[in-house]
Amino acid sequence: SIIGFSKVLLNRLDGDLTERQETYLRSVHKSGSHLLQLINDILDFSRIEAGRVEVHPEEIDLQELVSECIESSLPLLRGKPLRIDKELPDALPRLVADRTKLKQILLNLLSNAIKFTAAGRACVKVRTEDGLVHVSVIDTGIGIREADLTRLFEPFHRLDTPLSRQVGGTGLGLAISKKFVELQGGRLWAESRENHGSTFHFTLPVARPS
Known part of the structure; x- marks a missing residue:
């Protein structure tokens, strides 16, 4: 939700932004995306370690x-x-x-x-x-x-x-x-x-x- 809503605001779908607001929102969006990537990496690695990765050719x-x-x-x-x-x-x-x-x-x-x-x-x-x-x-x-x-x-x-x-x-x-x-x-x-x-x-x- 954080990533999605910050993207909506950055795309100005809910009105214009000041320069400061845009800077803050970009920081929120970047941090949220980074956190999501960290979580996904840890989950993938956990599945690999547990031998639960399936391949779908x-x-x-x-x-x-x-x-x-x-x-x-x-x-x-x-x-x-x-x-x-x-x-x-x-x-x-x-x-x-x-x-x-x-x-x-x-x-x-x-x-x-x-x-x-x-x-x-x-x-x-x-x-x-x-x-x-x-x-x-x-x-x-x-x-x-x-x-x-x-x-x-x-x-x-x-x-x-x-x-x-x-x-x-x-x-x-x-x-x-x-x-x-x-x-x-x-x-x-x-x-x-x-x-x-x-x-x-x-x-x-x-x-x-x-």
Whole structure:
């Protein structure tokens, strides 16, 4: 309700706002959205730990899903000199996977790319190889120290950098994404160099294993 009503007021559906009122409402809306994300992450992780995560496979149009995720991520830019691109071949197989979980994985990786990239480019690249769909989310951001790469997917692990402390988060997004990929027969990993950007890869079988 807090998120919904603050959005209604920000859209001026109930009248005009003063500059101060708009600032306060944006803060309320941002804090409410952040709290909701924290709760959802903790609930997802609790289900994973309890072994109660179900996978619901369906045919997925990857072109459509990637475009949808990029569109949903655009508000996170908040005026940054950063563009989000996609590189997908015209002919892609229709992937059989859990669409909701795949969307959550992509949105999480795109969100991280935007958070940790002040300027430049983020890109979603998709290709097929040996019966797998290979998805990469590439950014030109701050990168990750080699020492942190080994712990990156540990639950509650967060990078100890000034920017990481500024953007906040639970440290669960990557752990959840990795588990969601593995539940569908795939693999998630990262390549990065400090100050030289990061690339997060995941693969999924075109035909989900029975």
